[in-house]
Amino acid sequence: GQSLEQPSEVTAVEGAIVQINCTYQTSGFYGLSWYQQHDGGAPTFLSYNALDGLEETGRFSSFLSRSDSYGYLLLQELQMKDSASYFCAVDSSGGSYIPTFGRGTSLIVHP
Amino acid sequence: NAGVTQTPKFQVLKTGQSMTLQCAQDMNHNSMYWYRQDPGMGLRLIYYSASEGTTDKGEVPNGYNVSRLNKREFSLRLESAAPSQTSVYFCASGQNTEAFFGQGTRLTVV
Numbered sequence: 001g002q003s004l005e006q007p008s009e010v011t012a013v014e015g016a017i018v019q020i021n022c023t024y025q026t027s028g029f030y031g032l033s034w035y036q037q038h039d040g041g042a043p044t045f046l047s048y049n050a051l052d053g054l055e056e057t058g059r060f061s062s063f064l065s066r067s068d069s070y071g072y073l074l075l076q077e078l079q080m081k082d083s084a085s086y087f088c089a090v091d092s093s094g095g096s097y098i099p100t101f102g103r104g105t106s107l108i109v110h111p
Numbered sequence: 112n113a114g115v116t117q118t119p120k121f122q123v124l125k126t127g128q129s130m131t132l133q134c135a136q137d138m139n140h141n142s143m144y145w146y147r148q149d150p151g152m153g154l155r156l157i158y159y160s161a162s163e164g165t166t167d168k169g170e171v172p173n174g175y176n177v178s179r180l181n182k183r184e185f186s187l188r189l190e191s192a193a194p195s196q197t198s199v200y201f202c203a204s205g206q207n208t209e210a211f212f213g214q215g216t217r218l219t220v221v
Binding site: 008031035102 | 159215
């Protein structure tokens with residue numbers, strides 16, 4: 001089976017940088033995804049890392065270390081609208097993308 | 112494009128009643144999924160369908176059945192609802208390395 005660990009809550013102030021960590025244990029691994037979910041909304045895709053290293057998309061970056069079974073999501077220049085839950089998800093199925101999600105991290109951005 | 116459409120958005124059932132949650136996608140994706148989301152538990156996979164004509168159990172399949180009616184549609188059936196099935200249900204479709212979610216169904220079983 002799979003297990004993922006991420007902090008339950010992170011708080012930060014507007015304009016700051018925050019890092020949300022994710023560690024995973026899985027029998028097979030093809031990649032790590034990140035999703036954002038605002039209260040009452042649907043999860044939306046942010047990023048996917050298949051290889052080690054940092055992937056940057058605007059203010060958001062995602063990092064993966066396969067040898068450490070670890071990844072993180074980095075959010076820069078935080079805005080109030082970034083207050084949301086963030087989920088990491090492992091892709092361990094191969095062939096078809098079948099994400100298994102962590103319990104999520106609630107990010108609270110203060111003015 | 113509508114993306115992934117789920118119906119209904121809200122539903123209240125009595126214990127023992129049955130119902131089917133409907134899901135359709137218009138993105139021609141091969142994979143479709145049903146997740147449930149409970150407070151503090153993240154998204155847990157109930158069933159998935161990697162391609163038309165196939166379905167497989169996820170992490171929490173007990174009490175549910177699914178049908179992949181065609182490439183577009185993937186329904187979730189509760190045969191005899193229980194209070195433990197009170198949750199928000201999300202349908203999603205996926206291709207390559209990205210999943211697209213519907214807006215969810217809030218189900219309460221009393």
